Amino acid sequence: MSLTIGSALLWGVAHIATGRHRTGFLLMTVYLVLVGLIVTMATAFRGQLLSLAVQPAWLAALTVAIATVGVTWSVVILWSFWLVRPKGAGHNLNLAVAGALCMLVIAPSAWAGRVAYLSHDVVTTVFSATSTSPVIARDPWKGATRVNILLVGADAAPNRPGVRTDSMTVASIDTATGATTLFSLPRNLQQVQLPDGPARDRFPYGFTGEPPATPGLLNEVFQYAEDYPEMVPGVKNGHRGPTLLKQTISDILGIPVTYYAMVDMAGFAQIIDAMGGVRITIREPITYGKYNEGLLPAGTRKLSGEEALWFGRSRTYSDDYVRMGRQKCLLNAVAQQADPVTLLNSFENLAAATKRAISTDIPADLLPALVDLGQKVKGTHIKSLQFVPPLINTAYPDWHLIKRKVSEALKDRSGAPRRTVSTPSPSPTPSSSERAISLDEVC
Known part of the structure; x- marks a missing residue:
């Protein structure tokens, strides 16, 4: 149970404990890079995130990315449980814990994906698709003061x-x-x-x-x-x-x-x-x-x-x-x-x-x-x-x-x-x- 919970908090823990060091360190690296990317974007690039949040293409990509992360995280949890699962007593309890961990991951991912989908729907419904003349990123106001x-x-x-x-x-x-x-x-x-x-x-x-x-x-x-x-x-x-x-x-x-x-x-x-x-x-x-x-x-x-x-x-x-x-x-x-x-x-x-x-x-x-x-x-x-x-x-x-x-x-x-x-x-x-x-x- 401890190894399954640990793998949910830091990918690769169960793999390393069972001798699968290469796979464990790879999962751990991917996880840390992903967390680091999220923290960096949420702090240093918060302003840019607000701009991306109103772009339909980015919102569609974000919806897919959130769903992918949620599914991948759940797969890692179940994979980790499978590697360290008990052979006798306690199997059902540990399986229930693994299932609960998957739900804890999937529920917020589904909510975040829903928000991204609704944002995409609002932007595409309320606002026209494109302007009459192309918007230039470096000067969107075309020189207007x-x-x-x-x-x-x-x-x-x-x-x-x-x-x-x-x-x-x-x-x-x-x-x-x-x-x-x-x-x-x-x-x-x-x-x-x-x-x-x-x-x-x-x-x-x-x-x-x-x-x-x-x-x-x-x-x-x-x-x-x-x-x-x-x-x-x-x-x-x-x-x-x-x-x-x-x-x-x-x-x-x-x-x-x-x-x-x-x-x-x-x-x-x-x-x-x-x-x-x-x-x-x-x-x-x-x-x-x-x-x-x-x-x-x-x-x-x-x-x-x-x-x-x-x-x-x-x-x-x-x-x-x-x-x-x-x-x-x-x-x-x-x-x-x-x-x-x-x-x-x-x-x-x-x-x-x-x-x-x-x-x-x-x-x-x-x-x-x-x-x-x-x-x-x-x-x-x-x-x-x-x-x-x-x-x-x-x-x-x-x-x-x-x-x-x-x-x-x-x-x-x-x-x-x-x-x-x-x-x-x-x-x-x-x-x-x-x-x-x-x-x-x-x-």
């Missing part, structure tokens, strides 16, 4: 047709440092100028929707493009909305919006639950629910998915602009609290929720570079600028002022690396700010 990604919160409520993009924020990220500024546009922005082409021809004086059925707000542009294919000719169904919305917001801000990521509000709650909740500081009590039946009291607490959803969407006794500030605080909290251990503990639920809730045009071959960039973002203070009253009149927007404020915010290099996390002091509500301020000042 910033990458701008549109983050959309979509609400497909049962009482209204189609999708309304009620939350629209562009994350402008410095590709060298990770310094990030969030530019938020209110859903009720009116007279939005659509990009040149069929869309501008249809609405030469700004988007008006389909009055009196719709008021012609920015949050209608996505669904309008999906309903009227001629608005974005040559683009297939399901892609017209994001394409027109990206182009429209790019023109509003005066910066190129390259990619988008959209999360369904109900699915977002499932993602929060899969994370085990999210800790948020609530500055003022928030009433929520269809009939105001819920209340989130002031204070710092961990919110469930449903509570987090209402934290980000409730407008009772407040307005769109206060809600926009809370949404950015919620995104920031999720980004900071999504640690690997928590995510692995509920990975299957998280993977299922992600596939249901998220759509994006970020190509899979850009994910390794995006993961590296994400690590830089987590080490900086994220700044935020909202184009809401009094800075911007949503009924008669000053488009030139919006572009000027964006340019000024991106020239401001004051976002220093994050060193310590301290309790933020009270500050004016983000809706009253006319400059890009750190989310640490608000949340």
Whole structure:
């Protein structure tokens, strides 16, 4: 029994004990090399591991490798037991021990293989296979100093047709440092100028929707493009909305919006639950629910998915602009609290929720570079600028002022690396700010 257990902990022990020195030392060498490789990758090359974890080819290879190691380990255990098995009494007990050792090896291997398989499934389902132009490993951003990604919160409520993009924020990220500024546009922005082409021809004086059925707000542009294919000719169904919305917001801000990521509000709650909740500081009590039946009291607490959803969407006794500030605080909290251990503990639920809730045009071959960039973002203070009253009149927007404020915010290099996390002091509500301020000042 001791030799069988010893061989499970260090391959080759039973072989050496029975005089099979060459085979024993070979197994021992293979085992030590394998352990050394795993420890080295998990410590010295942790960043590279995160990049490999979002590449379908590597995930497929990892699934096979984990299964191979689990089977090989079990074979070594049974082989070792066979060499040193007792001839008389105790045979069944020792056989049971050998079987239990095999299960102890196979169970975590099967779990790790399952995680790798689910990761492969999420990456290939959510992200497009390849980008329109090849991603170069040494310069994935093709010389760009910033990458701008549109983050959309979509609400497909049962009482209204189609999708309304009620939350629209562009994350402008410095590709060298990770310094990030969030530019938020209110859903009720009116007279939005659509990009040149069929869309501008249809609405030469700004988007008006389909009055009196719709008021012609920015949050209608996505669904309008999906309903009227001629608005974005040559683009297939399901892609017209994001394409027109990206182009429209790019023109509003005066910066190129390259990619988008959209999360369904109900699915977002499932993602929060899969994370085990999210800790948020609530500055003022928030009433929520269809009939105001819920209340989130002031204070710092961990919110469930449903509570987090209402934290980000409730407008009772407040307005769109206060809600926009809370949404950015919620995104920031999720980004900071999504640690690997928590995510692995509920990975299957998280993977299922992600596939249901998220759509994006970020190509899979850009994910390794995006993961590296994400690590830089987590080490900086994220700044935020909202184009809401009094800075911007949503009924008669000053488009030139919006572009000027964006340019000024991106020239401001004051976002220093994050060193310590301290309790933020009270500050004016983000809706009253006319400059890009750190989310640490608000949340």
